[in-house]
Amino acid sequence: MSEKFDVIVVGAGPAGTACAYLCAKSGLKVLQIERGEYPGSKNVMGGVLYRKQTEEIIPEFWKDAPLERPIVEQRFWMMDKESTVTFGYKGLEWAQEPYNNFTVLRAPFDRWFAQKGVEQGVLLINETVVTECIVENNKVVGVKTDRPDGEILADVVVLADGVNSLLAQQLGFRKELKPDEVALSVMEVINLPKEKINDRFNLEDNQGCTIEIFGDSTKGNLGTAFLYTNKDSLNIGVGTTLSSMMKAKLKPYDLLDYLKNHPMVAPLLAGGDSAEYLAHLIPEGGFHSVPKVAGNGVVVVGDAAQLVNAIHREGSNMAMASGKMAAEAIIKAKEREDFSEASLNKYREALYESFIMKDLEKYKDAAHTFEHHPQYFNEYVPMMNQAMNKFFTVDGTSKREKQKQIVKGFTGEKGTLTVIKDLYRAWKAVK
Amino acid sequence: MHIVVCVKQVPDTKIIKINPKTNTLDRRSAPAILNPYDAHAVQEAVKLKQSLGQGKISVLSMGPPQATEIIKKSIEIGADEGYLISDRAFAGADTLATSYALSKALEKIAEKQPIDIVICGKHAIDGDTGQVGPGIARRMDIPPVTNVIEVTKFDKENKIILVKRKLTNGYEELEVQLPCLLTVEKEINQIAYSPLPNMIRAARYKPNVWSVGDLEAVDKTQLGLKGSPTVVGKMFTPPKLDGGKRLEGAVDVQVKQLIEVLSEKKELLNVK
Numbered sequence: 001m002s003e004k005f006d007v008i009v010v011g012a013g014p015a016g017t018a019c020a021y022l023c024a025k026s027g028l029k030v031l032q033i034e035r036g037e038y039p040g041s042k043n044v045m046g047g048v049l050y051r052k053q054t055e056e057i058i059p060e061f062w063k064d065a066p067l068e069r070p071i072v073e074q075r076f077w078m079m080d081k082e083s084t085v086t087f088g089y090k091g092l093e094w095a096q097e098p099y100n101n102f103t104v105l106r107a108p109f110d111r112w113f114a115q116k117g118v119e120q121g122v123l124l125i126n127e128t129v130v131t132e133c134i135v136e137n138n139k140v141v142g143v144k145t146d147r148p149d150g151e152i153l154a155d156v157v158v159l160a161d162g163v164n165s166l167l168a169q170q171l172g173f174r175k176e177l178k179p180d181e182v183a184l185s186v187m188e189v190i191n192l193p194k195e196k197i198n199d200r201f202n203l204e205d206n207q208g209c210t211i212e213i214f215g216d217s218t219k220g221n222l223g224t225a226f227l228y229t230n231k232d233s234l235n236i237g238v239g240t241t242l243s244s245m246m247k248a249k250l251k252p253y254d255l256l257d258y259l260k261n262h263p264m265v266a267p268l269l270a271g272g273d274s275a276e277y278l279a280h281l282i283p284e285g286g287f288h289s290v291p292k293v294a295g296n297g298v299v300v301v302g303d304a305a306q307l308v309n310a311i312h313r314e315g316s317n318m319a320m321a322s323g324k325m326a327a328e329a330i331i332k333a334k335e336r337e338d339f340s341e342a343s344l345n346k347y348r349e350a351l352y353e354s355f356i357m358k359d360l361e362k363y364k365d366a367a368h369t370f371e372h373h374p375q376y377f378n379e380y381v382p383m384m385n386q387a388m389n390k391f392f393t394v395d396g397t398s399k400r401e402k403q404k405q406i407v408k409g410f411t412g413e414k415g416t417l418t419v420i421k422d423l424y425r426a427w428k429a430v431k
Numbered sequence: 432m433h434i435v436v437c438v439k440q441v442p443d444t445k446i447i448k449i450n451p452k453t454n455t456l457d458r459r460s461a462p463a464i465l466n467p468y469d470a471h472a473v474q475e476a477v478k479l480k481q482s483l484g485q486g487k488i489s490v491l492s493m494g495p496p497q498a499t500e501i502i503k504k505s506i507e508i509g510a511d512e513g514y515l516i517s518d519r520a521f522a523g524a525d526t527l528a529t530s531y532a533l534s535k536a537l538e539k540i541a542e543k544q545p546i547d548i549v550i551c552g553k554h555a556i557d558g559d560t561g562q563v564g565p566g567i568a569r570r571m572d573i574p575p576v577t578n579v580i581e582v583t584k585f586d587k588e589n590k591i592i593l594v595k596r597k598l599t600n601g602y603e604e605l606e607v608q609l610p611c612l613l614t615v616e617k618e619i620n621q622i623a624y625s626p627l628p629n630m631i632r633a634a635r636y637k638p639n640v641w642s643v644g645d646l647e648a649v650d651k652t653q654l655g656l657k658g659s660p661t662v663v664g665k666m667f668t669p670p671k672l673d674g675g676k677r678l679e680g681a682v683d684v685q686v687k688q689l690i691e692v693l694s695e696k697k698e699l700l701n702v703k
Binding site: 031123124128146147148149151152185236335409 | 634
């Protein structure tokens with residue numbers, strides 16, 4: 001068997017690269033193994049990169065990184081068949097340093113980020129699949145790849161192999177994913193001239209906008225759609241849990257087509273050319289799905305550890321933060337030359353004390369609640385639209401009468417008690 | 432045994448777009464890759480080294496600094512050393528100036544260890560000329576053997592190899608005295624899946640980068656645009672090919688026609 005590294009990182013997404021970068025920066029000998037042709041070639045996300053957690057790894061990254069637009073406006077649409085209720089926030093303080101978050105395209109961003117790691121001394125190899133962890137005496141001591149002479153050793157193996165982490169599963173850290181623990185998200189990148197994007201979304205060149213769309217965007221199923229502005233393209237996508245998709249017999253590409261042709265959405269896309277079509281699983285099981293994250297000689301980070309906050313569509317930030325926490329634990333473990341589970345559990349402790357696990361715990365029952373009570377998507381969203389329609393339509397009805405009708409619209413069919421119950425349940429799920 | 436493989440970084444022409452106004456390649460539209468024929472050339476060098484049980488493989492390229500990527504790719508396949516000549520003075524070279532610059536670099540490489548075989552790909556997929564290989568052989572005064580599809584025999588003692596060359600209507604076998612230059616077709620081998628130690632070596636490898644000043648006795652008038660007599664008169668996108676000949680009639684009639692066609696055009700059969 002060949003040489004030994006301090007750390008082997010499996011995967012070159014945000015979590016793996018954050019961890020590899022920081023380990024190499026502190027002088028550890030790091031090998032990073034990516035299965036794609038280059039980092040980012042197989043990675044997909046809606047497209048929001050968060051400033052705070054990225055900056056904690058590479059200060060002022062926005063001066064150098066291939067970003068699309070700083071996001072200055074976040075909109076939410078509660079969309080019905082031919083209408084939508086909108087709310088959101090636009091703040092120009094987000095158009096300047098230090099910014100809040102950015103839209104990005106993953107292929108160039110991940111490639112850039114991994115290159116930063118290489119500059120710190122990470123040895124990055126592509127087009128190589130890690131097939132299993134080498135376990136000796138109940139300790140992970142290296143990995144086996146699909147290449148000839150493909151075994152390689154390390155003190156610590158970092159599993160950053162993504163949502164479907166077969167390696168974590170092989171180690172018994174978690175069970176096979178269930179259909180209600182993952183969303184299938186499909187998206188398209190649509191090329192559109194910069195000027196058109198600026199006009200349609202009311203933006204300047206260096207300003208971006210995100211729209212999260214609920215309700216009819218998923219044909220009333222648990223899930224969301226999104227529309228994000230890049231420099232001269234749009235990311236549009238939609239995702240629902242696999243279980244909802246199976247139950248409603250939805251095909252993901254049909255859903256995306258439906259969304260693209262929706263009268264609320266189509267005018268924003270008009271004249272654009274579809275440049276890329278991407279699909280990926282998103283871990284949405286939340287708190288209950290987070291596996292064991294540290295073992296003897298091994299840690300699990302990012303999507304592989306199911307670290308996604310589906311309610312706030314946060315994931316890349318959690319990936320980066322978890323990669324950082326894992327790196328800090330590994331660096332400490334190296335000082336002690338102790339790579340046991342007890343030693344690497346510093347990572348687990350940091351993770352559970354951080355915003356990541358606190359946020360996931362806050363919403364631990366949300367997905368479950370909404371999955372079993374689709375009325376929030378398929379009944380309340382249309383009701384909100386009808387209410388707003390009544391509210392804004394000037395037809396000679398007195399305002400008091402209108403209010404009555406609106407309240408009746410909500411409670412009439414379902415009964416006051418049911419509505420109160422539903423509201424209480426939703427509040428409890430997200431409180 | 433010292434084998435040197437000449438490699439070129441090219442845009443992936445499978446996906447490249449052509450600017451309809453200027454008829455030139457839009458190089459930003461496609462990633463830069465190791466010329467596929469050159470990958471087979473490196474692989475053949477690895478195969479020869481393995482069958483001989485010893486030897487050294489060097490790769491040589493000319494291009495911008497990013498071309499070190501394809502040298503690393505060659506190390507992945509199994510090359511031992513890599514050299515890139517990179518300098519503004521080389522820019523704009525046609526095949527004549529390119530073969531001159533490469534032959535100068537080969538001279539320098541040969542100082543360390545004499546070269547027994549130079550292997551090139553049949554041609555680069557961005558230019559399709561196939562002239563640089565023979566140009567290098569002429570300048571080095573060694574025999575060029577183009578379109579090689581197999582090295583059938585390697586007589587180490589007498590330094591003689593036996594190769595098969597692909598012709599339009601068959602193949603020919605040649606006995607060649609080393610040193611010589613081969614240009615290879617894709618069917619000469621299959622690119623093996625590189626072992627992990629090669630991948631790690633390649634990730635770590637820092638290619639030797641030479642500028643004009645590092646080469647000796649260079650006539651600068653023969654370099655780059657200045658040394659390139661080629662003039663591009665006109666560029667156009669070739670028209671789409673016709674559908675070809677379609678055989679009609681009953682099955683046995685068609686079979687008969689097909690046999691006639693094949694007996695006339697033997698190159699359609701796999702001759703290897």
